[in-house]
Amino acid sequence: DAGITQSPRHKVTETGTPVTLRCHQTENHRYMYWYRQDPGHGLRLIHYSYGVKDTDKGEVSDGYSVSRSKTEDFLLTLESATSSQTSVYFCAISAFRDREHQPQHFGDGTRLSIL
Protein backbone atom coordinates (compact mmCIF):
# COMPACT_ATOMS: atom_id res chain seq x y z
CA ASP A 1 0.00 0.00 0.00
CA ALA A 2 1.10 3.55 -0.76
CA GLY A 3 2.51 5.29 2.32
CA ILE A 4 -0.25 7.82 2.90
CA THR A 5 -1.44 8.86 6.34
CA GLN A 6 -4.38 11.15 6.88
CA SER A 7 -5.03 12.82 10.22
CA PRO A 8 -7.25 13.04 12.03
CA ARG A 9 -9.32 10.07 10.89
CA HIS A 10 -12.47 11.45 12.48
CA LYS A 11 -13.39 14.93 13.62
CA VAL A 12 -16.52 16.59 14.91
CA THR A 13 -16.55 20.36 15.15
CA GLU A 14 -18.89 23.32 15.19
CA THR A 15 -19.90 25.72 12.45
CA GLY A 16 -17.56 28.67 12.16
CA THR A 17 -14.47 27.00 13.59
CA PRO A 18 -11.28 26.55 11.58
CA VAL A 19 -10.30 23.00 10.69
CA THR A 20 -7.05 21.64 9.25
CA LEU A 21 -6.67 18.18 7.79
CA ARG A 22 -3.26 16.73 7.16
CA CYS A 23 -2.03 14.34 4.50
CA HIS A 24 1.42 12.87 4.97
CA GLN A 25 3.19 10.70 2.39
CA THR A 26 6.40 8.69 2.55
CA GLU A 27 6.64 8.01 -1.21
CA ASN A 28 8.28 11.29 -2.25
CA HIS A 29 5.62 11.71 -4.96
CA ARG A 30 5.35 15.05 -6.67
CA TYR A 31 1.57 15.30 -6.95
CA MET A 32 -0.92 15.42 -4.09
CA TYR A 33 -4.69 15.87 -4.20
CA TRP A 34 -7.59 16.54 -1.87
CA TYR A 35 -11.00 15.09 -2.74
CA ARG A 36 -14.30 15.01 -0.92
CA GLN A 37 -16.80 12.19 -1.21
CA ASP A 38 -20.51 12.71 -0.71
CA PRO A 39 -23.51 10.49 -1.47
CA GLY A 40 -24.82 11.21 -4.95
CA HIS A 41 -21.72 13.19 -5.98
CA GLY A 42 -18.94 10.64 -5.97
CA LEU A 43 -15.44 12.01 -5.44
CA ARG A 44 -14.83 15.65 -6.28
CA LEU A 45 -11.46 17.35 -6.48
CA ILE A 46 -10.94 20.28 -4.08
CA HIS A 47 -7.31 21.28 -4.65
CA TYR A 48 -4.15 19.66 -5.86
CA SER A 49 -0.43 20.30 -5.66
CA TYR A 50 2.22 19.72 -8.31
CA GLY A 51 5.19 20.51 -6.11
CA VAL A 52 6.31 22.31 -2.96
CA LYS A 53 4.44 25.63 -2.77
CA ASP A 54 2.71 24.87 -6.10
CA THR A 55 -1.03 24.35 -5.81
CA ASP A 56 -4.11 24.82 -7.94
CA LYS A 57 -7.87 24.72 -7.55
CA GLY A 58 -10.10 21.82 -8.34
CA GLU A 59 -13.80 21.56 -9.02
CA VAL A 60 -15.06 22.48 -5.53
CA SER A 61 -12.41 24.76 -4.02
CA ASP A 62 -14.64 27.47 -2.51
CA GLY A 63 -14.27 27.58 1.27
CA TYR A 64 -11.02 25.61 1.26
CA SER A 65 -7.36 26.53 1.18
CA VAL A 66 -4.27 24.33 0.98
CA SER A 67 -0.60 24.54 1.70
CA ARG A 68 2.40 22.43 0.84
CA SER A 69 5.62 23.55 2.49
CA LYS A 70 7.28 20.13 2.24
CA THR A 71 7.07 17.36 -0.32
CA GLU A 72 5.58 14.96 2.21
CA ASP A 73 2.81 17.12 3.69
CA PHE A 74 -0.31 18.60 2.08
CA LEU A 75 -2.67 20.47 4.38
CA LEU A 76 -6.32 21.25 3.73
CA THR A 77 -7.84 24.10 5.74
CA LEU A 78 -11.45 25.07 6.20
CA GLU A 79 -11.13 28.65 7.43
CA SER A 80 -14.65 28.78 8.83
CA ALA A 81 -16.37 25.41 8.64
CA THR A 82 -19.97 25.15 7.43
CA SER A 83 -22.39 22.24 7.66
CA SER A 84 -22.18 21.78 3.87
CA GLN A 85 -18.54 20.79 4.35
CA THR A 86 -19.52 17.71 6.33
CA SER A 87 -18.01 14.95 4.22
CA VAL A 88 -15.36 12.28 3.92
CA TYR A 89 -12.09 13.78 2.72
CA PHE A 90 -9.54 11.74 0.80
CA CYS A 91 -5.97 12.58 0.01
CA ALA A 92 -4.31 11.06 -3.05
CA ILE A 93 -0.76 11.06 -4.37
CA SER A 94 0.79 10.31 -7.72
CA ALA A 95 4.22 10.26 -9.28
CA PHE A 96 5.69 11.24 -12.61
CA ARG A 97 7.94 8.40 -13.66
CA ASP A 98 9.10 6.87 -16.95
CA ARG A 99 7.82 10.04 -18.66
CA GLU A 100 4.26 9.24 -17.59
CA HIS A 101 1.87 10.34 -14.88
CA GLN A 102 1.37 7.33 -12.67
CA PRO A 103 -1.98 6.30 -11.14
CA GLN A 104 -3.29 8.13 -8.11
CA HIS A 105 -3.21 6.30 -4.78
CA PHE A 106 -5.53 7.22 -1.95
CA GLY A 107 -5.38 7.46 1.79
CA ASP A 108 -8.07 6.03 4.05
CA GLY A 109 -9.90 9.30 4.51
CA THR A 110 -10.96 11.72 7.21
CA ARG A 111 -14.59 11.71 8.28
CA LEU A 112 -15.50 15.30 9.16
CA SER A 113 -18.78 16.29 10.78
CA ILE A 114 -19.68 19.94 11.24
CA LEU A 115 -22.57 20.60 13.57
Next chain:
Amino acid sequence: DAKTTQPPSMDCAEGRAANLPCNHSTISGNEYVYWYRQIHSQGPQYIIHGLKNNETNEMASPIITEDRKSSTLILPHATLRDTAVYYCIVRVVHQAGTALIFGKGTTLSVSS
Protein backbone atom coordinates in the same frame (compact mmCIF):
# COMPACT_ATOMS: atom_id res chain seq x y z
CA ASP B 1 -12.78 11.67 -20.36
CA ALA B 2 -15.01 9.14 -22.03
CA LYS B 3 -18.21 8.15 -20.27
CA THR B 4 -18.43 4.67 -18.79
CA THR B 5 -21.42 2.46 -17.98
CA GLN B 6 -21.31 -0.32 -15.39
CA PRO B 7 -24.03 -2.54 -13.90
CA PRO B 8 -25.00 -1.31 -10.44
CA SER B 9 -24.47 -4.62 -8.68
CA MET B 10 -23.23 -8.19 -9.09
CA ASP B 11 -23.02 -11.27 -6.91
CA CYS B 12 -20.29 -13.89 -6.92
CA ALA B 13 -19.61 -17.05 -4.94
CA GLU B 14 -16.33 -17.23 -3.08
CA GLY B 15 -13.65 -19.00 -5.09
CA ARG B 16 -15.36 -18.38 -8.41
CA ALA B 17 -14.30 -15.87 -11.04
CA ALA B 18 -15.91 -12.44 -10.90
CA ASN B 19 -16.29 -10.76 -14.30
CA LEU B 20 -17.03 -7.07 -14.04
CA PRO B 21 -18.14 -5.41 -17.30
CA CYS B 22 -17.68 -1.80 -18.36
CA ASN B 23 -18.92 -0.08 -21.51
CA HIS B 24 -16.96 2.89 -22.88
CA SER B 25 -18.14 3.23 -26.47
CA THR B 26 -16.80 6.80 -26.88
CA ILE B 27 -13.23 5.96 -25.86
CA SER B 28 -10.57 7.62 -27.99
CA GLY B 29 -7.28 6.15 -29.14
CA ASN B 30 -5.12 7.75 -26.46
CA GLU B 31 -7.38 6.92 -23.52
CA TYR B 32 -6.61 4.17 -21.06
CA VAL B 33 -9.04 2.09 -19.00
CA TYR B 34 -8.37 2.37 -15.25
CA TRP B 35 -9.88 0.16 -12.58
CA TYR B 36 -10.24 1.16 -8.94
CA ARG B 37 -12.21 -0.36 -6.10
CA GLN B 38 -13.44 1.01 -2.82
CA ILE B 39 -14.04 -1.20 0.17
CA HIS B 40 -16.46 0.21 2.70
CA SER B 41 -14.95 2.96 4.86
CA GLN B 42 -11.64 2.90 2.99
CA GLY B 43 -10.11 5.04 0.27
CA PRO B 44 -10.28 4.01 -3.38
CA GLN B 45 -7.66 1.41 -4.24
CA TYR B 46 -5.93 1.36 -7.62
CA ILE B 47 -6.14 -2.05 -9.30
CA ILE B 48 -4.77 -1.78 -12.82
CA HIS B 49 -4.90 0.23 -16.02
CA GLY B 50 -4.23 -0.54 -19.66
CA LEU B 51 -4.56 0.52 -23.26
CA LYS B 52 -5.01 -2.89 -24.81
CA ASN B 53 -4.83 -6.48 -23.58
CA ASN B 54 -1.28 -6.41 -22.33
CA GLU B 55 -1.63 -5.66 -18.62
CA THR B 56 -2.19 -7.99 -15.72
CA ASN B 57 -1.22 -8.27 -12.08
CA GLU B 58 -1.70 -10.53 -9.09
CA MET B 59 -5.07 -8.97 -8.33
CA ALA B 60 -6.90 -8.88 -11.64
CA SER B 61 -6.82 -9.03 -15.42
CA PRO B 62 -8.63 -6.53 -17.62
CA ILE B 63 -9.90 -7.76 -20.96
CA ILE B 64 -10.49 -5.02 -23.54
CA THR B 65 -12.42 -5.81 -26.72
CA GLU B 66 -10.75 -5.42 -30.09
CA ASP B 67 -12.71 -2.26 -30.85
CA ARG B 68 -11.92 -0.95 -27.32
CA LYS B 69 -15.56 -0.06 -26.72
CA SER B 70 -15.89 -2.28 -23.65
CA SER B 71 -13.83 -4.01 -20.97
CA THR B 72 -14.19 -6.73 -18.39
CA LEU B 73 -12.19 -6.87 -15.18
CA ILE B 74 -11.65 -10.46 -14.14
CA LEU B 75 -10.97 -11.46 -10.54
CA PRO B 76 -9.96 -15.11 -11.08
CA HIS B 77 -10.77 -16.43 -7.60
CA ALA B 78 -12.97 -14.01 -5.69
CA THR B 79 -12.70 -13.92 -1.91
CA LEU B 80 -14.90 -12.29 0.71
CA ARG B 81 -12.35 -9.46 0.91
CA ASP B 82 -13.07 -8.59 -2.72
CA THR B 83 -16.52 -7.31 -1.75
CA ALA B 84 -16.34 -3.65 -2.80
CA VAL B 85 -17.51 -1.04 -5.28
CA TYR B 86 -15.53 -1.36 -8.52
CA TYR B 87 -15.00 1.68 -10.73
CA CYS B 88 -14.03 1.73 -14.37
CA ILE B 89 -12.52 5.05 -15.45
CA VAL B 90 -11.40 6.09 -18.91
CA ARG B 91 -8.87 8.88 -19.26
CA VAL B 92 -5.78 10.05 -21.02
CA VAL B 93 -2.79 8.81 -19.03
CA HIS B 94 -0.70 11.95 -19.50
CA GLN B 95 -2.79 14.20 -17.30
CA ALA B 96 -1.32 16.16 -14.44
CA GLY B 97 -3.38 17.35 -11.57
CA THR B 98 -6.71 16.33 -13.01
CA ALA B 99 -9.43 14.62 -11.05
CA LEU B 100 -10.35 11.03 -11.48
CA ILE B 101 -14.04 10.94 -12.36
CA PHE B 102 -15.66 8.11 -10.42
CA GLY B 103 -19.08 7.11 -11.63
CA LYS B 104 -21.46 4.96 -9.61
CA GLY B 105 -19.45 1.78 -10.17
CA THR B 106 -20.50 -1.83 -9.62
CA THR B 107 -21.08 -3.14 -6.12
CA LEU B 108 -19.64 -6.64 -6.05
CA SER B 109 -20.89 -8.89 -3.26
CA VAL B 110 -18.88 -12.05 -2.69
CA SER B 111 -20.56 -14.65 -0.52
CA SER B 112 -19.48 -17.99 0.92
